[in-house]
Amino acid sequence: MSGVSAGSRVASQARWEARLLLRNGEQLLLTFLIPVGLLLGLSLTSLMSDAYGDDRTPQALATVLTVSVISAAFTSLAIATGFERRSGALRFLGTTPLSRAELLGGKALATLGVTVLSSAAVLLTAVALGWRPTPAATWIAPLLLLGTAAFAAWGLALAGALRAEAVLAVANGLFLVLILFGGVIVPAASLPGPLASLAPWLPSGALAEALTAAVVDGAAPPATAIAVLGAWLAVGAAVSARTFRWS
Amino acid sequence: MPAPAVRVRDLVVRYGSRSAVAGLTFEAQAGEVTALVGPNGAGKTSTVETCVGLRSAASGSVEILGIRQPAEGGVAGALRSNVGVMLQDGGLYPTARPLELARHIASLYADPDDPERLLAALGVDPGTRTTIRRLSGGEQQRVKCALALVGRPRLVFLDEPTAGLDTSGRRAVHDLIAGLRAGGTSVVLTTHLMDDVERLADHVVVISRGRDVSRGSVADLVGDDDTIAFSGPVNADLRDLVAVLPDGCRIEEDRPGRYRVSAAADPMILSAIAAWCAQHGVRTSGLTVGRRSLEDVVLELTEGQE
Numbered sequence: 359m360s361g362v363s364a365g366s367r368v369a370s371q372a373r374w375e376a377r378l379l380l381r382n383g384e385q386l387l388l389t390f391l392i393p394v395g396l397l398l399g400l401s402l403t404s405l406m407s408d409a410y411g412d413d414r415t416p417q418a419l420a421t422v423l424t425v426s427v428i429s430a431a432f433t434s435l436a437i438a439t440g441f442e443r444r445s446g447a448l449r450f451l452g453t454t455p456l457s458r459a460e461l462l463g464g465k466a467l468a469t470l471g472v473t474v475l476s477s478a479a480v481l482l483t484a485v486a487l488g489w490r491p492t493p494a495a496t497w498i499a500p501l502l503l504l505g506t507a508a509f510a511a512w513g514l515a516l517a518g519a520l521r522a523e524a525v526l527a528v529a530n531g532l533f534l535v536l537i538l539f540g541g542v543i544v545p546a547a548s549l550p551g552p553l554a555s556l557a558p559w560l561p562s563g564a565l566a567e568a569l570t571a572a573v574v575d576g577a578a579p580p581a582t583a584i585a586v587l588g589a590w591l592a593v594g595a596a597v598s599a600r601t602f603r604w605s
Numbered sequence: 606m607p608a609p610a611v612r613v614r615d616l617v618v619r620y621g622s623r624s625a626v627a628g629l630t631f632e633a634q635a636g637e638v639t640a641l642v643g644p645n646g647a648g649k650t651s652t653v654e655t656c657v658g659l660r661s662a663a664s665g666s667v668e669i670l671g672i673r674q675p676a677e678g679g680v681a682g683a684l685r686s687n688v689g690v691m692l693q694d695g696g697l698y699p700t701a702r703p704l705e706l707a708r709h710i711a712s713l714y715a716d717p718d719d720p721e722r723l724l725a726a727l728g729v730d731p732g733t734r735t736t737i738r739r740l741s742g743g744e745q746q747r748v749k750c751a752l753a754l755v756g757r758p759r760l761v762f763l764d765e766p767t768a769g770l771d772t773s774g775r776r777a778v779h780d781l782i783a784g785l786r787a788g789g790t791s792v793v794l795t796t797h798l799m800d801d802v803e804r805l806a807d808h809v810v811v812i813s814r815g816r817d818v819s820r821g822s823v824a825d826l827v828g829d830d831d832t833i834a835f836s837g838p839v840n841a842d843l844r845d846l847v848a849v850l851p852d853g854c855r856i857e858e859d860r861p862g863r864y865r866v867s868a869a870a871d872p873m874i875l876s877a878i879a880a881w882c883a884q885h886g887v888r889t890s891g892l893t894v895g896r897r898s899l900e901d902v903v904l905e906l907t908e909g910q911e
Contacts, residue, residue, distance in 0.1 A: 370712040446695015453690040
């Protein structure tokens with residue numbers, strides 16, 4: 359009897375989420391300026407030359423793509439959703455035909471759209487810096503998709519489980535933990551012993567490893583890294599489906 | 606007779622060990638406007654939130670448009686497109702503009718109303734570039750009302766739709782509700798303004814401490830009898846007056862210094878009261894004859910509640 363399909367409600371919600379995201383000034387800063395600035399910084403200065411070798415741009419690119427996926431799909435998504443819960447916007451949506459799964463799907467799609475735009479800006483900047491993609495670069499898009507889905511699942515799980523203020527604190531804290539312990543900026547090999555062996559099991563470490571293979575080594579990403587990301591996605595989706603509440 | 610739009614039986618809603626709703630029973634008939642009234646904390650909002658699936662019932666049952674709500678909360682999917690809700694707390698995206706939000710919500714329904722027309726009818730400028738966060742409380746209230754109605758629901762719950770509205774805003778909401786009723790929509794509203802109830806409600810449910818204490822039309826609740834009331838000194842000695850009134854006629858001090866006579870507005874009784882006032886030096890300026898106000902009736906029914 360309903361003339362609006364679930365698919366079109368998801369699409370409508372995704373457009374709405376993207377519209378609100380791209381209007382927010384802070385969000386634009388996080389989505390475009392910081393990743394591009396970070397790429398320029400890591401590539402043009404000798405800050406990381408010990409770790410990144412002579413041609414710094416490929417490693418800087420892999421790093422920045424990873425950081426921007428985590429920032430958009432995990433931290434920003436969790437915080438924005440947490441505050442929507444606090445303002446009661448989600449409670450009201452809970453009374454419309456939009457189901458919980460459709461809301462989560464819409465949010466994940468919008469985040470994916472934003473990640474695509476921000477990654478495009480980063481990739482174009484890398485090309486301007488002299489980076490030339492090899493055939494292995496075709497792995498970049500599927501890896502970004504998988505990474506975005508995995509981090510979005512956990513961002514939504516976090517936003518659904520805690521109060522808005524707690525989400526803000528925890529999302530920022532975990533962002534730092536994921537970046538540092540995942541060997542995203544400093545390669546995992548240079549982390550102290552136990553941390554070095556932990557890194558590949560973190561979603562950040564797995565994504566960094568996979569993107570490094572595709573961008574720096576020009577090789578297919580290791581199957582273990584993809585499996586680790588897939589496992590984080592599966593568990594995160596199950597947790598967010600269970601913990602996510604409208605109010 | 607069609608099934609009631611809402612049927613609530615022995616509903617109990619708990620927050621921890623406290624029962625906000627403690628055995629509430631009422632029905633809202635299809636096509637009618639039903640008003641839930643009662644003091645703050647009586648359980649009106651908890652009842653509405655349970656009806657729309659945002660809260661779970663500890664016990665009792667809730668049937669919406671003939672469909673039983675799941676006990677664990679949540680709304681049956683088919684109901685979501687047929688039930689509109691205006692929540693008391695929140696419900697708006699602070700950074701959105703009214704029209705874009707109303708359009709988005711409309712896009713989730715199969716046969717929505719025109720968002721622009723609806724906002725304009727409620728006195729919100731559809732072309733405004735102001736974000737919702739910067740609108741006044743009353744303007745936000747009007748936007749929430751528009752969102753509740755934009756999906757053309759068969760049944761709409763409005764939790765204090767006129768709270769914080771100025772006269773023209775209340776008038777706009779009244780007109781809109783009257784229009785919904787004329788179009789066959791069932792309306793359940795909560796309010797503290799008896800003016801809303803008297804103008805709009807076909808059926809009134811008076812709630813106190815989480816229970817229904819009375820129900821009926823406004824006329825049922827107020828009663829047909831005229832009554833006489835007058836003002837005098839607090840705790841006045843009324844024995845002289847009672848002595849000249851017909852047998853069985855009593856005088857009660859409704860509130861300090863305000864007396865109500867349990868008798869029809871008979872001229873003989875009025876003259877007896879006037880004579881008593883003259884003897885005791887009481888001005889008759891507070892003397893009123895007529896129906897009791899709905900407010901008095903509701904106050905009396907819910908008396909004793911914090």
